[in-house]
Amino acid sequence: MRQDTTRQCIIPPHVLERLLESDDAAIRSAAMTTLLTTARLRGEREVRASLVRLAATGQGRRTVFDCRKSTSLPMCSLARSEDGPPSADLSVNQAFDGLGSTRQFYQDVLERNSIDDRGMRLDGYVHRGVKYNNAFWNGQVMVFGDGDGIIFTDFTASLDVIAHELTHGVTEHTAGLDYHNQSGALNESMSDVMGVLVKQWSLQQTADQADWLIGADIFTPGIGADALRSLKAPGQAYDNKLLGKDPQPAHMRDYVQLPDTDDGDNGGVHINSGIPSKAFYLTAVEIGGYAWEAAGRIWYESLRASTATTEFQAFADTTFSKAGELYGIDSAEQQAVQAGWDGVGITVTAEPTTMRGSAAPTGTDSVGDVLRHLAEMSASIDALRRDLQGQAVGGGRPAPPA
Numbered sequence: 001m002r003q004d005t006t007r008q009c010i011i012p013p014h015v016l017e018r019l020l021e022s023d024d025a026a027i028r029s030a031a032m033t034t035l036l037t038t039a040r041l042r043g044e045r046e047v048r049a050s051l052v053r054l055a056a057t058g059q060g061r062r063t064v065f066d067c068r069k070s071t072s073l074p075m076c077s078l079a080r081s082e083d084g085p086p087s088a089d090l091s092v093n094q095a096f097d098g099l100g101s102t103r104q105f106y107q108d109v110l111e112r113n114s115i116d117d118r119g120m121r122l123d124g125y126v127h128r129g130v131k132y133n134n135a136f137w138n139g140q141v142m143v144f145g146d147g148d149g150i151i152f153t154d155f156t157a158s159l160d161v162i163a164h165e166l167t168h169g170v171t172e173h174t175a176g177l178d179y180h181n182q183s184g185a186l187n188e189s190m191s192d193v194m195g196v197l198v199k200q201w202s203l204q205q206t207a208d209q210a211d212w213l214i215g216a217d218i219f220t221p222g223i224g225a226d227a228l229r230s231l232k233a234p235g236q237a238y239d240n241k242l243l244g245k246d247p248q249p250a251h252m253r254d255y256v257q258l259p260d261t262d263d264g265d266n267g268g269v270h271i272n273s274g275i276p277s278k279a280f281y282l283t284a285v286e287i288g289g290y291a292w293e294a295a296g297r298i299w300y301e302s303l304r305a306s307t308a309t310t311e312f313q314a315f316a317d318t319t320f321s322k323a324g325e326l327y328g329i330d331s332a333e334q335q336a337v338q339a340g341w342d343g344v345g346i347t348v349t350a351e352p353t354t355m356r357g358s359a360a361p362t363g364t365d366s367v368g369d370v371l372r373h374l375a376e377m378s379a380s381i382d383a384l385r386r387d388l389q390g391q392a393v394g395g396g397r398p399a400p401p402a
């Protein structure tokens with residue numbers, strides 16, 4: 001199994017931990033409950049993800065369950081199904097619509113059939129727990145808390161949060177990026193990228209019209225925070241007494257070294273994700289128009305070409321190759337990708353474009369080509385050496401290398 005301990009919740013631990021220090025007992029208590037339950041969920045996720053892979057092909061049918069403050073998912077009751085009527089409960093309908101928009105985005109824009117590309121059903125659980133300050137994907141279903149009402153509101157209200165969580169499922173079924181250190185930060189960043197893209201797509205906003213925020217809708221009014229994260233300006237999503245300051249870096253020179261522990265956010269997966277997220281933002285704005293069209297396609301294809309241990313540099317190189325493959329070598333799109341990564345201090349390293357013929361394979365194949373080429377060269381050198389040795393001893397020509 002590629003995923004190990006994961007904590008793919010929308011609210012990162014450093015935010016909840018900060019709330020534990022609040023003067024308000026209600027805030028402290030909600031944060032504590034959320035942290036404790038989150039820790040318990042981690043073990044379940046791995047098992048669920050493996051069960052899902054056994055499921056048959058479907059149509060991504062949605063079902064929403066009402067937990068009525070229970071934390072036990074089997075106790076939650078059916079509230080709305082794919083063909084059923086809308087509910088009287090706003091959270092049920094918001095979750096249903098959010099799952100639908102995300103499914104539709106993947107289908108229409110990226111030609112992906114639900115999370116697993118096999119029409120996996122989408123189950124949402126709303127009103128989970130009492131004042132639960134989080135939303136998460138558990139490898140099988142999407143679960144939403146109501147928020148404590150003081151800092152966070154109903155998590156079903158945010159389409160980017162829903163798309164963020166479901167994208168963890170997509171990543172799990174493609175690259176399977178390990179949820180630690182740089183690969184984990186890429187995993188988080190990919191969820192934020194697709195999170196904002198689903199929202200931009202649903203609002204039909206161009207790159208320069210969009211706010212590029214994640215979680216702008218989950219803070220209660222008057223909390224003094226724009227959002228949870230900003231792809232446009234990592235580190236500037238919030239700055240106030242209650243939450244502290246957004247710790248995300250926007251450049252490699254500010255990369256935050258953290259231990260690969262729970263307290264260290266698995267090596268800063270929610271923190272250093274600001275770097276690749278900013279690279280995406282810069283790329284999309286440079287290309288212009290709708291971010292989901294070229295930039296989104298390049299990032300998605302790069303995710304599919306990545307592996308569990310892919311880090312920033314390799315991912316940047318892959319996006320550059322994919323841009324060349326999809327839009328042409330030296331195209332405006334490929335130049336935008338290069339500039340995007342430059343803007344966060346990562347220089348893409350790819351073969352010089354003049355070395356590639358039009359028929360040459362690109363992307364991950366180019367590494368294989370180089371290796372093959374090296375093997376051929378080394379075989380030629382061996383042959384030459386044997387040739388020379390043969391001449392020196394006056395023998396005949398050796399057999400050519402196989």
Ligand SMILES: [Zn+2]
Nearest residue numbers: 008009010191
């Ligand atoms: Zn996440």
